[in-house]
Amino acid sequence: MANPEINEIVESLKDDIQRHVALTLGSDPFPPRKGRYYLGLCYSVRDRLLGQWIETQRSYYDSITKRVYYMSLEFLPGRFLMNYIQALGLEEVCREAVRDFGLDLDELLEEEWNPGLGNGGLGRLASCYMDSMATCKIPGYGYGILYDYGIFYQTIVNGYQHEGCDNWLRQDSPWVLRRGHFMFRINFYGRSEAYEDSAGHERFRWVDTESVMAMACDIMVPGHQNGHVTNMRLWKAISTRDFELEHFNRGDYIGAVQAKVESENISKVLYPNDTSPRGKELRLRQQYFFVAATFQDILRRFRKNNYSSFDCFPDQVAVQLNDTHPAISIAELMRILVDEEALTWESAWSICQKTFSYTNHTVLPEALETWSVELIGRMLPRHLQIIFEINHRFLDDVGKRFPGRVDLLRSLSLVAEGDGKQVRMAHLAIVGSHTVNGVAELHSQILKTRLFKDFNALYPGKFTNVTNGITPRRWLMQANPSLAELITSVIGDEWIHDLSHLSELAAHADDPEFQQRWQEVRKRNKKLLARYVLRKLGVGINPATLFDMHIKRIHEYKRQILNVLHVITLYNRIRSESLEHHVPRTVFFAGKAAPGYFQAKLIIKLINSVAQAVNGDSAVGNDLRVVFLPNYCVSQAEKLIPAADLSEQISTAGMEASGTGNMKFALNGALTIGTLDGANIEIREVVGEDNFFLFGHTESDVHRLHSGGYDPVQIYESNIELKKALDMISTGFFSPEAPDLFRPIVDSLLAHGDYYLVLADYAKYVAEQGNVSKCYEDRPLWTRMSILNTANMGKFSSDRSIMEYARNIWNVSPLA
Structure with missing residues (x-):
């Protein structure tokens, strides 16, 4: 480097x-040596971040600003090092x-190993939002758990998914x-004891509890080249005692450490299998553990400013519940x-209702979280009392407003009756949030008109929308540097902080020279992916x-099986030489199935068996x-997405809440084939109907078909290609x-x-x-469509999402 100032920075580093x-x-x-110098670089980058982090925290206290506490059981940040380097503007150095x-x-x-702090879209969204909060200078933190082990490391053995320790x-x-x-100190179990205070009022205290300690662990989150660094605060479980001395003195070493090991299991693994009673208990312990630790930390910060009354608590604290996993927060704050x-x-x-806001992430009723009254009562006895009291007062109010409506009370109740009473965590989150x-x-x-229709009628104006977004720093600048450089060479670099500037690319969509440069970037990315596949799987593919x-994620509603049926149909057409418009195609699948989800794991086996044939x-x-690429993760997505020509977003309409993978693909120039589901609808609106491959029944069609009259066997019998594909699967063609x-x-x-x-949409999909x-x-046409997809994705920046939360929900302003 010729610049003396740059040389000095390089030598210092x-x-x-x-x-x-x-x-x-x-x-x-x-x-x-590579391993040592990787860590040496990490610690050197961390030094530079820490100085900015300290200045940021001082600015929070100096301005006495309201802060956001984003509570999520998952974060999926991906590798940190390059993100930090680019945020500091030090890549060339x-x-x-x-x-x-x-x-x-x-x-x-x-x-660098991918951090095992999340599972999928929920955690990746939370990480995008943390990036945008830092870049937009929204004062706040992410709160979660520091898991020792991620959900699992996926390998494929004989076509089957196998789960190993992550x-x-x-x-x-170096980042923790x-x-x-x-x-x-976090308490569990015990009992709730009533007593009379000095003023003669009945009060309650939680006694005879078991305890575990929560230790704070911070991971820094920098804004992009703005000097603003916040952090995720993740909790690690630490035993309150090293071991039972009495057991140890009897020579029972296992017994001596058993309590320590069991208490520290809370932060061992992301999403323990909850198909067993013990797994359910550990899952609920995780949720309360991170909630209780977080609120002790929130109160510590609140008291640090010497407020004399809790009346101003909502003016200083905004708590966002990312799904229902932290919903027990409402009972915890009430208890405090x-x-x-x-x-x-x-x-x-x-105070509670003014403090909390809740993001719902599912439209599938069976996915709405519930916990048995028996389990909550045993593990968190005082919290169950509080939930019952919230429910009693809430239903009493509903009953006064709508006398005689027993059906409405049953629909809205926080506690579902039945063989075993269940607490509906979404209902608790709705009632306790503003x-x-x-x-x-x-x-x-769908939330307003179907899933929570009665709540929407009861609380007009409480339900709103914030369409998800993705950070352009990770998902274009870092994941696709060649495309980012091309874009910047034409329109400048303002898009990095304001993605709406991508619209300026539209003026170049018909320029043959720009199209050629666009195609060259795409070819390069596809070649890089082909090398990766060859290295990982030993499979050669043609770029x-x-x-x-x-x-x-592998799930029946995401309909990987529909894609497989199309692959088999193509396979049969190629073998019979009946293709009219055949374009050589490489079909990529990646994703994990939940360990206990039999059907999803069988779909993975089918994909691999079809691939083998x-x-x-x-x-x-x-x-x-x-x-099929095993162990799908953020780093793998960063290789796959920039090389994609076609993005499959084919979930059953009305079942995908939003999706963010659809946004990442479109931002990187892939064209979408998809249903009118989730954010697909809004993507299609902005990129243009002519630049989106639409098929399938709509959400209202799906509702109608589910109501009766749908006969999949009739479709099977009447469609020759579909029947052949299904018969090949059922008779063992792919599993002799x-x-x-x-x-x-x-x-x-x-x-x-x-x-x-699947069968209802098959013909239109094919x-x-x-x-x-x-x-x-038609390569010029395809390239034009690709450019316009990228050019029109400005709406889907997580910066826009975060600013909508800040203005419309949290009532928080960016720091100057």
Whole structure:
């Protein structure tokens, strides 16, 4: 580098890297080794972030500003190092510094393990929002759990999913700052005891409890080149005692440490399997553990400003419940205010409702979280009393407003009656919050008109919409640097902070020279992915083929099976030479199935069995390839999405709340084939109907078909290609060693009503895929459509989402 100032920064960074290798790691800096120098670089970058973090925290206290506490049981941030480097504006400096040591920055980045702090869309959305809160200078924090193990590490053995430990913290992490001086006691079990206070009022205290300690661990979240650094505060469970001395003295070492191990299990693994009573109990312990620790921390910050009354609490604190996992917060804050701070019930309830807001993330009734009254009563006895009291007062008010409406009381009650009473956590979140939002326009409409229709009538104006968004820093600038550079060369770099500037690309969509440069970027990304697939799977794929991608959690409503039926149909057409418009195609699948979800795991096996048959058939050659990439994660998505030509967003209409993968693909220039579901609707509105491959029944159609009259067998019998594909699956064509292996999949479609309407949408889906092939043959047309997809994605920045939350829900302003 010729610039003396830059040279000085590079030399300073090099000195810091070697200092950390020697003094932090206790290693010899020479010769430079990749693993050590990766960590040396991490600690050097962390040093620079910490200074900005300290200044940011001071600014919060100096301005006495209202803060947002974003509570989420999941965060899925992806690798940190490059995100931090770009946020500090140090990418070229870092490349030069490590190059001087004979190392390559891109290779060092691969040393980082993906943090196992989340599972899928919920956690990735939370991480996008944290990035945008920091970039938009919204004062606040994310709160969750520091899991030792992620959900699981997926491998594919003989086509089946196998789950292994995702021990992402096995070598510790340079990014996790353990705050041993912030330790809070968290209580469980025991009993609620009534007593009379000095004023003669009946009060309650929670006694005879078991305890575990919550230790704060911080991970920094920087804004993009604005000097603003906030953090996620994640809680780690620590035993209140090392071991039982009495057991130890008897020689029972296992017994001595058993209590310690069991108490610390709370933060061991993300989403323990809750199909067993013990798993359910651990899941609820996790939820209350992070809620109770978070509120002790919130109150610590609140008291630090010496407020004399809790009346101003909602003016200083906004708590966002990301789904129902933190909904027990409402009972916890009531317990603190009523039992510990001696507020009246009415004052405490008013504070609660002004403090909380709740984001709903599902339209599937069976996915709405409930907990048994027996379990809550045993683990959190005082909280159950409080929930019953909230419900009693709430239903009493409803009964006065709507006398005689027993049906309405049953519909709205926080407690569902039945064989075993269940607490409806969504109902608790709705009643205890001032605002409830959905995450896409259709989703929010379904909440108001179907899922929570009675609540919407009871609380007009409480329900609103904030369509999800994604951070352009991670999902374009970092994931697709070649495209980002091309965009910046044409319209400048203001899009990084204001994604609406992408609209300026539309003026270049018909420019042959720009189209050529766009195509070159896409070819490069596809070649990079082909090398990755070859390295990971030993499967060769042709970058000149259409890259068709269906990458998301494996679930029946996301309809990977519909895509598989199309693959089989293509396979049969190629073998019979009956294709009119054939474009060679590589179909990618990736995603994890929940360990206890039999049908989803069987779908993974089917995908791999179909891939084996198609890829091994010499009659097909390179005309069709099927690839299942194991252990889908953020880093893998960053390789797949920039290389995609076609994005599969084919969920049953009305069942996907929003989706954010659809936004990431479109932002990177992939065209979407999809239903009118979730945010697909809004994406289609902005990119234009001509630039979106639409098929399938609408949400109202689905509702009508579910109401009666749908016969999947009739569709099966009347569609020759569909019948052939299903018969191949059911008779063992793809599983000759076990002909009935995939019978449960076919039975779900033919014998059990095809709830997700796979067969109902098959014909239109296959026909629209034919349209995809026709358009792909016309490269100028396809390139124009690709450019316009990117150009019109400005709405879907998480910066826009966060500013809507700040203005309309949290009543918080950005710091100057």
